[in-house]
Amino acid sequence: MKFGVVRFPGSCDEVDAQLAAARVGEAVLLWHADRDLQGVDAVIVPGGFSYGDYLRAGAIARFAPVMDAVAEFARDGGLVLGICNGFQVCCEAGLLPGALLPNTGLRFVCRQVQLEVVNASTPFTAGCAEGERLSIPVKHTTGRYYAPAPLLDAMSERGQIVLRYAPGENPNGSIQDVAGVCNEAGNVFGLMPHPEHAVDALTGSADGLALFASMASAAGPRPLARA
Amino acid sequence: MPNLQAPTAAGSAPGLARALELGLTEFEYGLIVEKLGRPPAQVELACFSLLWSEHCSYKHSKKLLRSLPSEGPALVMGPGENAGAVDVGDGLVCAFKVESHNHPSAVEPFQGAATGVGGILRDVFAVGARPIAVLDSLRFGEATSPRSRYLLDRAVAGIGHYGNSIGVPTVGGEVYFEGPYEQNCLINAMCLGLAPRERLIRAAAAGVGNALILFGASTGRDGIGGASVLASAELGVDDAAKRPSVQIGDPFEEKKLLECSLELLDRELLVALQDLGAAGLTSSAAEMASKGEVGVDVHVDRVPLREPGLEPFEIMVSESQERMLCVAVPERVAEVLAVCERWETRATVIGEVTDSGHMRVLCDGEVVGDMPVPALVDDCPLYDLDPQSPVAQLYPAPVRTLHTEEPREVLLALLSSSNLASRRPLFEQYDCVVQSRTVRRPEQSDAAVLVLDPSAVAAAPDAPAPALAISIDANGRRVACDPYGGTVEAVLECAANLACAGAEPLGLTNCLNFGNPEKPHIAWQLTESIRGLGDACRALGVPVVGGNVSLYNEGGQGPIYPTPVVGMVGRLPDARRAGGLGFAADGDEIALVGPFAPDLHGSELAKLAGAELPLGLPEFDLDAVRAAIAAVRDAVRAGSLASAHDVAEGGLAVALAECALAGGRGATVSVDPERPTPGHRKALPALFGESPGGFVVSGSPAALAALTARTRVVTLGRVGGDALSIDAGETRVTVELAALRQATGALAALFA
């Protein structure tokens, strides 16, 4: 299983994502200016402040050459995981529905939170049980998930709400406590919490490892690599 | 000795009046004229006024600082470089330093604090170390002051903005609220980084003919401020906007700069590296030349500018952020520029190393400044202080806020006081986990703990994981009571915090924040404090690897408390055995360990009660404290203790409450009120008195008994229940955990 972790100018958690993914497979870095995905089985768009969050978080990163390749990879069914800033990039790029807005409290929040698994049938959560609690840290200023009500209802019906903040744990005012969503096809998943920072009890919790392990199990035949 | 070229361009000599406006004394101006053989030109006066300023030259403190110990078995790089460094094993060194950014933060706290972090980060990666953590030490006036709340809010936001954006975790720190800081807040930022030993680089420029390359952000008018009196044009009303005093930080630019710098070093493309901080290009170029005992030519017309029309002196003194200076041999210049381009970092050859021993500033080929490097960097006159101990306390008594002596109420008042309440509303604004090293986050242990190699932790889950522990400490009010003793206490406190995590100190950095040293009583504070710092470091065998001095922190209402902020880095062999401060299991025995001799003088309780500050603090047995620190450290390392917590401000009862809250478990303990103080109810000194050398530990009775061979151990009681219950002779204090939690949540109101 080979993971590719994208690195933009300003990415901060790409090495952390690489370390986490390396616990269940092989993990390489994908430079933002290269369209070559190096034959990976899954792409991780990591956390950080790509391009300084200038204009809007993720607004500039989504136009990086590598994201053209990631979009094509996703269209062909490849697994894409967007973490925090990566979630923002995926929404800006139209790979995921909705948008991330400033936290209601208007401050950066770094906190260990309890998540609830809403959909345990995605390739990212197959190793979890529905209703299971995961202890994973959040750290962001712009993490309030938003989608217009009709869209959100449709997403909910289609099982696109994958993770919620447990009751009382919502750190940013996300609508309906949404912490992570996937696309209709279920192969692109974005979440604001950082599973790569929950892979070892020594540094807090190992609950996030299940997401990477699920991806490793799910990796099917690789999509056709194109130049 | 090469002849000094009289500058041909950019104006006649500004003269003595301008020099005085720039902060030089008449004596200093005369010295400059003597060293140049003529009056200084505009650019030269600007350069001297900055390099001979207190901030750059340490002219009032250097003689004293030389007395500090800077030798030690782990020391790799001592004071004088961008950052000091110690060996941490496995071929790695840790570079670290603390610096102040006090005056800019009082003007604009968000940017002042942010650029303070930016500056200390650059100091660390300028020596080739990748920054792995930031800690901050903040001081403001009382929390009742709207201005202090504003400064706190903005400073925390600024630190978070910069540290979070650049991907360096902020893992610890301290905040104090005291009246004397109302007009002069203190913002001290500490950074530590890791490097393979071979990648450490110094700032000494070398190799005549080598290229001087400026890379990073473009140069604007940031921070020119006071030097603007030199401007050739008359300052009109609108022109004020053109001369900003505030430096604006851009963490995104610095992130690119950091990666670029480390790659240049990994590829061995550089001869020397220096960051641009206070006094910008002037100090960087001059210091590089000084360390290398060479000369340097700087062509200001080649410096990339953010806006047109900067005069040569402005380019030389600009404090625009996120810029570095390096030296490379001519054959490698193209590669250097290519690496910078890959990181989207502007890079320009702006000069070269010469054998003239001078720093020459050229503009379009004309020499506009020509100064001997030793005159700039080494020959600033150093002043002796005229210390005189005061006969009465300099500082007014704190405002009384506590009107009861009932111990339960006192405990709740202390826990909710601004100096002791939980800092969670602050530290949750900081990313403390990025880089995957953090094993102990804020409020989990007395020191932050970071593993040296996160990938090794994954690869070998059963092997020991070597780690660093870091703490930053000081108590200005206690130093005001006793500059010598209070400073020794600060060093011991730091070492005690490291011990509770299981770490042995490897090195110390310090930031000395004081008032005007030309006043005899402040000179006395500084002299005594440095003496205490040196003695404490020698007693513990910890070298001073570097530091910073910030003087003249005083306003119309008087000086700040003398505040020697101490940062210590230590090593523990196995992060899996890192200590924690919370009670861990019901039934564990609790003990007070060490030569703790509680006294209310200079304590937090005395502050809340509005007591006058005493002159002098009680003496203590330094050897006994050192023995206790070592005993606790070894017990934590052996894994024999369930928890360990240093007893600091607020005394024993507060420490017990903190252990209970962190562990989510109550305790039932008895305390023997040994030292009643006349006029107080008997229990207060025992419950809330302070002194060095006290630890609250918990564990099995056997583990606690084993400590008696090395230090004093007093059994207190057991972990269990939902309340903290303290039996102190005539007094019993019982507080539910929920009530304790509510009390310590008081700071949240400051961030509403």
Add this chain to the structure above:
Amino acid sequence: MRVRVLVRPKAGILDPQGQVVQRALPALGFEGVRNVHVGRLVELELDDPGQLPEMCERLLTNPLVEDYEVLGEDGAPLAQPAGDALR
């Protein structure tokens, strides 16, 4: 020509920045202030203003959560080529 693109949060979406500013004003003595929203300004010079709608939709704004208005050199709203409605 020089234009200014004013970007503001869509009506109906929670705007905490606007709320904070609206709460802060009375505390400073400014009464009678309502409906405060905080957005963003993008100023640019460009040769072909016909490109503006696409620039706004693709990069300068997030159409899901933001509305925008384009002002010309004189500060007046810019007339757009027929068929492209300003949102």
